[in-house]
Amino acid sequence: EAQVTQNPRYLITVTGKKLTVTCSQNMNHEYMSWYRQDPGLGLRQIYYSMNVEVTDKGDVPEGYKVSRKEKRNFPLILESPSPNQTSLYFCASSVGAGGQPQHFGDGTRLSIL
Amino acid sequence: AQSVTQLGSHVSVSEGALVLLRCNYSSSVPPYLFWYVQYPNQGLQLLLKYTSAATLVKGINGFEAEFKKSETSFHLTKPSAHMSDAAEYFCAVSDPGFNKFYFGSGTKLNVKP
Numbered sequence: 001e002a003q004v005t006q007n008p009r010y011l012i013t014v015t016g017k018k019l020t021v022t023c024s025q026n027m028n029h030e031y032m033s034w035y036r037q038d039p040g041l042g043l044r045q046i047y048y049s050m051n052v053e054v055t056d057k058g059d060v061p062e063g064y065k066v067s068r069k070e071k072r073n074f075p076l077i078l079e080s081p082s083p084n085q086t087s088l089y090f091c092a093s094s095v096g097a098g099g100q101p102q103h104f105g106d107g108t109r110l111s112i113l
Numbered sequence: 114a115q116s117v118t119q120l121g122s123h124v125s126v127s128e129g130a131l132v133l134l135r136c137n138y139s140s141s142v143p144p145y146l147f148w149y150v151q152y153p154n155q156g157l158q159l160l161l162k163y164t165s166a167a168t169l170v171k172g173i174n175g176f177e178a179e180f181k182k183s184e185t186s187f188h189l190t191k192p193s194a195h196m197s198d199a200a201e202y203f204c205a206v207s208d209p210g211f212n213k214f215y216f217g218s219g220t221k222l223n224v225k226p
Contacts, residue, residue, distance in 0.1 A: 004156070033214065040122065042203060043157075043216040050212060058213060090156055097212035099145040099164035104156030 002027045006091050006105035013081060014113050021076045021108050023091030031094045032074040033058070033102065034066065036087040043090065049074055050097065081112045115140055115206050119217035127225045132176075132191040134220045136204030139185065146187045147205040148178055151219075157203060163187060165209075174198070199224045 004025045013019055033048040045058030049068040065077040088109050092102035120135040145164050149157040161172025168180045178189045204217040
């Protein structure tokens with residue numbers, strides 16, 4: 001089954017404790033992306049990757065890091081999480097950028113106290 | 114940067130009534146346009162997309178959207194609402210030649226029996 005898998009689905013943690021949210025896709029997609037969803041703001045793009053070792057900033061990259069060492073994986077790293085990063089996070093992948101529809105994971109709800 | 118405006122954060126219709134969800138974008142060139150649906154505790158699923166082919170686009174579950182360049186709009190419609198259509202709907206755009214995606218703030222559709 002084609003899917004984008006995120007882990008963990010839920011996490012409560014404290015300010016300053018580094019965390020990583022993993023994302024893996026099994027569709028051999030080149031494009032992968034991270035979004036955060038906040039009430040009333042919709043989804044905002046954090047980072048995206050066009051292919052292995054190629055990443056770029058989205059609209060809200062501050063406080064986040066990503067890496068793309070393998071085509072299937074695109075982890076999101078919060079080096080020093082803060083309460084304003086409490087949000088619902090989605091990973092997505094697609095064949096390419098632009099006109100290609102994205103496949104989304106089920107989301108990761110992060111609460112940073 | 115692109116911007117996407119969805120008028121009406123909440124829309125309520127009766128079962129069997131017309132569904133109309135509005136989306137306007139800002140772009141000097143026709144972008145790629147998408148509508149996604151999000152059910153509770155799930156990721157986003159593609160409803161339909163416009164990529165410069167026919168201006169009237171048909172999607173899944175009886176939804177369709179019309180691209181109107183002069184109005185910079187891509188409104189989503191369905192002739193007859195069903196209870197299962199209750200969800201949150203997001204309009205998204207991407208500029209040709211660029212790799213970023215921009216989402217609207219979402220519209221929650223409530224369907225009354």
